[in-house]
Amino acid sequence: MNQKINIRLKPLMVLLPALLGATLASEGKEIKLLNVSYDPTREFYVEFNAAFAKQWQTQTGDKVTVQQSHAGSSKQARAVIDGLPADVVTLALAYDVDAIAQRGKLLPADWQKRLPNNSAPYTSTIVFLVRKGNPKGIKDWDDLVKPGVGLIPANPKISGAARWVYVGAWGYALKKYGNDEAKAKEFVTKFYKNVPVLDSGARGATTTFIQRGIGDVLVGWENEAYLALKEAGPDKFEIITPSISILAEPTVSLVDKVAKRKGTEAVAKAYLDYLFSAEGQDIAGKHFYRPRSEKAAAKYAGQFSKVTLFTIDEVFGGWSKAQKTHFDDRGTFDDIYKP
Amino acid sequence: MKINRWVVTAAIMAACGTGAEARADETSDTIKALREQIEQLDQKVRVLERKGELERETTVEKSAATPRLTID
Numbered sequence: 480m481n482q483k484i485n486i487r488l489k490p491l492m493v494l495l496p497a498l499l500g501a502t503l504a505s506e507g508k509e510i511k512l513l514n515v516s517y518d519p520t521r522e523f524y525v526e527f528n529a530a531f532a533k534q535w536q537t538q539t540g541d542k543v544t545v546q547q548s549h550a551g552s553s554k555q556a557r558a559v560i561d562g563l564p565a566d567v568v569t570l571a572l573a574y575d576v577d578a579i580a581q582r583g584k585l586l587p588a589d590w591q592k593r594l595p596n597n598s599a600p601y602t603s604t605i606v607f608l609v610r611k612g613n614p615k616g617i618k619d620w621d622d623l624v625k626p627g628v629g630l631i632p633a634n635p636k637i638s639g640a641a642r643w644v645y646v647g648a649w650g651y652a653l654k655k656y657g658n659d660e661a662k663a664k665e666f667v668t669k670f671y672k673n674v675p676v677l678d679s680g681a682r683g684a685t686t687t688f689i690q691r692g693i694g695d696v697l698v699g700w701e702n703e704a705y706l707a708l709k710e711a712g713p714d715k716f717e718i719i720t721p722s723i724s725i726l727a728e729p730t731v732s733l734v735d736k737v738a739k740r741k742g743t744e745a746v747a748k749a750y751l752d753y754l755f756s757a758e759g760q761d762i763a764g765k766h767f768y769r770p771r772s773e774k775a776a777a778k779y780a781g782q783f784s785k786v787t788l789f790t791i792d793e794v795f796g797g798w799s800k801a802q803k804t805h806f807d808d809r810g811t812f813d814d815i816y817k818p
Numbered sequence: 819m820k821i822n823r824w825v826v827t828a829a830i831m832a833a834c835g836t837g838a839e840a841r842a843d844e845t846s847d848t849i850k851a852l853r854e855q856i857e858q859l860d861q862k863v864r865v866l867e868r869k870g871e872l873e874r875e876t877t878v879e880k881s882a883a884t885p886r887l888t889i890d
Contacts, residue, residue, distance in 0.1 A: 629861065675865045678872065693864045 507540035510746055514545055515565035517552040517639050517729070518680035519703040523766035524569070530762060531753045535746065543746055551680035552639030559583060559734065566738045566747040569731045569754075571639020573597070574798035576732050585736045599728035600754035601768035604788060605640075605647040607719040608688065608697040608704040615695045619721045620651040624669035629694035632674060633684040635805075635812055639729070640681035640700050645812065646801060647725040650794040654723065664811065671816045689716075700727070701783070702767035720784035725791065729768075 514524060528545035535543045548555065548563065552571035559565045560583035570576055573591060576598075580586045591598045609617050615628050623630055633641035645667065652666035653659070678684040681699050685707055688697035696719075697704065704718050731751050738744045753759045760770040764779035795801035805811045 675861070676868050676872070679875075683872075687868055691864055691868050693861065693868055 507536065507542055510541055510543045510743060512543060512545045512566045512743055512747055512750060513548065513564060514567050514569055514750075515548045515555050515559055515563060516569040517555060517571040518549055518633075518682040519640070519685070519700055519706070520569060520729075521547065521549050521682075522706065523702075523763065523768065526766070527754070527759060527762050530758055531750055534753065534758070535749065541746070543750075545750070549682070551633065551637040551641075553578075554637050554679065559585065564737050564741070565734045566741065566743050567731065567733055567751055569729065571727075571729050572642065572798060573599075573728070573730045574802050575639060576730050577799070579732075579734065585734050586732055587735065590732045591730065593733075594731065594751060595755055596771050597728065598730045598732060599771070600731060600759065601729065601763040601770055603701045603727045603729065603768055604724045604786060605644050605698065605721075605727065606701045606704050606724065606784075606786075607721065608699070608707060609695060609717050609719055611713075611715050611717060613717055613719065617696055617719050620648060621655075623648070623673065623696060623698065624666060626673075628673050628696065629675055630670065630673045630696050630698055631684050631688040631694040632677070632698040633681050634677040634679055637679045638681055638684075640684075640703070640727075641677075642801075642806060643700075643725055643727045644698050645805065646791060646795060649805075650725055650789050651721070651723055653794060654789070664815065668815045674816075677816075677818070701769075705767035705782070718784070720786050723787040723789060725794075726788040728791075 514528070516524060524545070524547050528547070532543045532545065535541060548558075548565070550558075552575045555563075555568070555570060556575035556578045559568060559579050568576055568579060576586075576590060577588075580588050580590055594600075607617055607623070609615065615625075616622065617628070622628065632644040635641040635645045648667050648670050649663050652663035656662035656666075675694060676687060678687055681703055684697060684699055685703055687693050689707055689711055697707070701718075701720075708716055708718060731754060733744070733747050733751060735744075738747045754763070755771070757772065757774065760772040760775035761778070764770045764775045764782075767782065769783065770776050770779060791798055791801060795804075803810070
């Protein structure tokens with residue numbers, strides 16, 4: 480009897496490991512990535528991550544889960560330098576990724592050349608969100624420095640958006656006063672005199688303005704303003720696009736040393752490449768970022784107001800110079816802002 | 819004489835009317851000023867509350883980041 484069973488089970492026992500192996504192989508590996516990003520990209524990356532995971536599974540059979548971490552851009556860069564194991568960073572500005580390369584030595588100094596468009600898959604700008612009816616009559620940057628106007632930007636020492644706001648205001652003043660730095664400083668000083676509270680990040684500033692009902696103008700990311708308008712409703716807020724503003728270029732990079740250590744280099748690279756794909760660009764446009772690809776840019780052009788944009792290089796000679804002069808300790812911002 | 823009486827009555831009524839209007843303007847100006855003051859105070863309270871929230875958040879973050887030593 481026992482012999483009979485053995486004879487009958489033998490082929491099964493031989494086949495079982497093979498069957499199990501085949502099943503496991505068809506299920507693929509489980510991979511986890513960590514994307515360390517800045518404050519208002521939460522909603523965008525939720526949709527993008529799901530699309531990428533689907534595409535990666537179809538392509539390789541592997542199941543990838545992308546975890547997200549969000550806070551002020553500089554704060555996030557510091558966290559990565561201090562050991563937060565990011566496979567990729569998608570930060571608000573190139574200077575913060577430079578910091579990871581220079582201080583953390585986690586990626587090469589020429590990281591920006593590895594992907595198209597200087598590793599900036601989408602762009603944005605700085606606009607003003609005001610309460611319905613625009614009770615303070617805000618039209619342009621000049622209106623923000625009038626007495627009695629409450630402005631809500633974030634803290635430029637911590638937040639990427641806030642640094643874009645600062646350089647936007649400074650750039651506007653330079654253009655207005657014929658590159659007179661003293662007058663630009665006076666203008667930006669008046670701007671920060673109108674700020675009752677500085678949040679650590681762009682999302683916090685949105686909370687201060689929308690949920691806490693503080694201030695007259697939220698000065699921040701265009702995509703965040705459109706998202707707020709979509710969520711709170713056009714019966715509560717209006718977007719004011721100034722005559723000129725800064726071309727904000729959030730940048731992305733592989734964190735080479737971390738990805739290599741975790742064995743996730745290939746999938747992390749594919750993740751970043753996917754940002755530049757037709758699908759990635761379309762999702763960016765859907766979330767109110769300005770896509771780089773002509774097709775997606777044309778598709779979403781109608782949702783943005785026209786604005787003349789200037790770059791950080793034109794006005795400040797790049798982020799390194801701007802950071803040193805304005806945002807480092809004892810820089811111009813410390814001189815201007817006295818809470 | 820009758821005309822004069824009518825003129826005086828009209829003048830008094832006009833004066834009374836103007837006074838009432840002036841009082842109404844004064845009242846609405848006061849209400850407007852009070853409303854503005856209330857709005858300013860409301861903003862001040864909101865700002866203080868928000869600053870408190872942000873300070874608490876910073877304290878929590880700092881205490882989470884501070885290394886702790888325990889001796890058993």
